[in-house]
Amino acid sequence: MFDSSICDSKLFLVQVDVGDFLRFNSCVLYTEDNSEQPLINIEVVAHVTRPELRSSEVSNTFYFTFTVRPEAKATTNGSRIRKVVPATEEEARLILERMDSKKLGSRA
Incomplete structure (x- = not known):
């Protein structure tokens, strides 16, 4: 179903040892x-x-x-990607920060 993914950014804070x-x-x-x-925008946080x-x-x-493959879109009979709604104020703030970060990155 998913066509491709782009790792928009990564932030390394702590070294991970064997x-x-x-x-x-x-x-x-x-x-x-x-x-x-x-497009589907996902955050992954790694804890060591x-x-x-x-x-x-x-x-x-x-x-x-992530984006969706064209052939998957053709077989969904007009189905659309669901809109994500934040459940808390903290989630809303995180989403806004990420959207602002992407906008600033596209201007560079």
């Missing part, structure tokens, strides 16, 4: 329902856990943008 555990959390931040190229230190912290944050 033996560390990684836990990934992801969420769809927002979608862009464009009839030519619908060091068992011997009993610590866990954010290691990396990645942003991906």
